[in-house]
Amino acid sequence: MARIAFILLCHKDPQSIIAQANRLTAAGDYISIHFDARSGDAPYQTIRAALRENPNVTFATKRLKCGWGEWSLVQATLNAIEAAEDAFPQATHFYMVSGDCMSTKTAEYMHDFLDRQEADYIESFDFFDSDWIKTGIKSERLVYRHYFNERTHKKLFYASMDLQRKLGLEREIPSDIRVMIGSQWWCLRRETIEAILRFTRERRDVMRFFSTTWIPDETFFQTLVRHLVPEAQIHNRTLTFLMFTDYGMPVVFYNDHYDLLLSQDYLFARKISPDAHELKARLGDLYAQTGVEFQLSNEGRSLFSFLTERGRIGRRFAQRFWETENSLGRDRELLMVVCKKWHIAKRIVSLIEERTDIPCFQYLFNEQDTPLPDLGGIEKSLEKRSRHRRAWVRMLFEYHGAKRMVICLDNSGFDLIEDFTNDRAATRILEIDCSFTDDYLMGHAKRTGLAGDQTPPEALERLLPTIRSDIEHETDRIHDAGFENHERISETATPAENAAAVARFLGVDEATALEIVQTPDLFSD
Incomplete structure (x- = not known):
């Protein structure tokens, strides 16, 4: 039977993290936690103390200060994976989640789902040929070295990129690597995780390359899985239900979304509102239940698009x-x-x-x-x-x-x-x-x-x-x-x-x- 090691990246709300860890491990699964070093030591120690007696919980080998779009997010994930791979030899699957995620199915359903097919679940599209990136820089994410965060040091970020462009400092992508892109919320088999960890030790050139790319959490694992795993064993999808508005902001789920979330063909949902206490309680109770049958209609995205677009008069874009x-x-x-x-x-x-x-x-x-x-x-x-x-x-x-x-x-x-x-x-x-x-x-x-x-x-x-x-x-x-x-x-x-x-x-x-x-x-x- 499938046994899941959840890889949890989080940075706030220690009590929710403790509850999430206890809930996910109660069904026999595992969890490895990376708590952002930017959030201080006191909340981290609160989490460790509360979970000290839980044998199915471990912590990342090293805490890092993480920044959106930075390599630190990938390295933090790798640190949590290494801890889980060492601590939980019975884990068959490794599932990436965040503090804003919650399960929308029972543990029984998840295990049966993963047992049905021997496959990895990760969204991955060709970086250059797909239209996955809707706005902003594209090839520049890879061919230039990024040492500054675009969100916190915008002027330095673009000045550095412009200087590299003027000096002709574009770099080559490793010749045997086809860069892929997709959602960072994946579920991978143990053998895939072990292959990735071996790769990180053997291919320092690829590690150096990705460590100075921009938003590598959308490309690193997506690229390595496609490089290491036969295509027939990869399902090009995420098992975490998430949606974005047409402004690029994640859709937040509230108490009245319970039935909608259960009817989607996904195992988790992101993002759950911190204030959705009733929704969290109901989803938490659901996880441990057995014998629950789910009626999947999967209309979430089309329904959201329909409701949000109502009332728009006229065209969003002028005619050509x-x-x-x-x-x-x-x-x-x-x-x-x-x-x-x-x-x-x-x-x-x-x-x-x-x-x-x-x-x-x-x-x-x-x-x-x-x-x-x-x-x-x-x-x-x-x-x-x-x-x-x-x-x-x-x-x-x-x-x-x-x-x-x-x-x-x-x-x-x-x-x-x-x-x-x-x-x-x-x-x-x-x-x-x-x-x-x-x-x-x-x-x-x-x-x-x-x-x-x-x-x-x-x-x-x-x-x-x-x-x-x-x-x-x-x-x-x-x-x-x-x-x-x-x-x-x-x-x-x-x-x-x-x-x-x-x-x-x-x-x-x-x-x-x-x-x-x-x-x-x-x-x-």
Whole structure:
């Protein structure tokens, strides 16, 4: 059975550290603690005294003063690993945690999880080819030597880097090393840890290199594991659930996040608020329980993104100059079918294709696999379609040699509607007004990743008013914009009323429009 040696880096709140150590070791696991030397000796001695009689607790071979982004964090981790590797020969796995982490599953579940596969769990992506680093310096982290901390000595940090750049002091990365990057929260097997410790003793050149890189806790272990372990034995993920805001700040979890955390496919969560006493108590009690079954829905990140992005009006970024100056063509007409229920819009579009010669496309800005012609690769990515929206739609016009074309848009695509209506081309909008039952909204939440099959019904019920309000907001926004040539059909309107709107939208006779709107089950789910 798996036995875990937790590697705990911490710098505050001795009482929480003591409680965490006692809780994690009560199930037969181990813990090795590094308490930051910057935090003084008194709290450290408090921790040591409280845990002195616990045989499953050890302490790092040497305490260091740690700084964010510095090599000291990696060295402190290595010191704690060395102590654990020596003190706990029965440990099968080594799991990196912080004082802000808490388990979100039982010890029984964790041991079973780790026993299922012989693998290491560590996030690692190619440093240069991936987009893991979103902002700030990138290659400069490695090719220059960093002796100052960017957070505490910003001027010296950048002056040192600029001087090295001017003097041409870029250094080579060790030739046999492929630098990787990823989260510092990993879980590694004992044999991997032993291989890393041997490597640190044998490859002093690599150690010297990493010791003057910037933020090495995101690259050192990630690189060495990929260098030492076959790829088939590595799972490119962390077992610690953490999220970041779009400002790069970690999301903090509070008392009301208990059910959410348990439903994620992770073993730990970070960061738990120091004030979330109820959450800590409940998670602490959970760890020692047996026979608990967890219903995993894993919707945490998509749900957080949905809730935090609600209410944002307008675009976060201005259009590119090539978007604003491009045009679909003055002599062309774009017909937009706008509907939240995609299956209804697709029925309408299929009927239009049957009864007219107008080229039609379904949700080309929402569905990756919607049928499209080969246009040289730009059609393969939803991101590219949206980014080059006018150029992309103009290419579809040109491909078909058409003057008129129908596309489907979701109600959430207000920026697309607004952008196309501002073009020199003529535009028309057919909005399909639908009703939304609770069952439909529940299905919508699951389809869009806001909930999973195992999400508790009570959690879904709390979410439904927010989803319904969001859909109403999208509709109101379209109506308030006052777009010209805006037609609406509804399942509550008469066939004659709907036919008149479709006739105006398509520019066809009302008999043809009536055939479309009188199709059986047109609005059914």
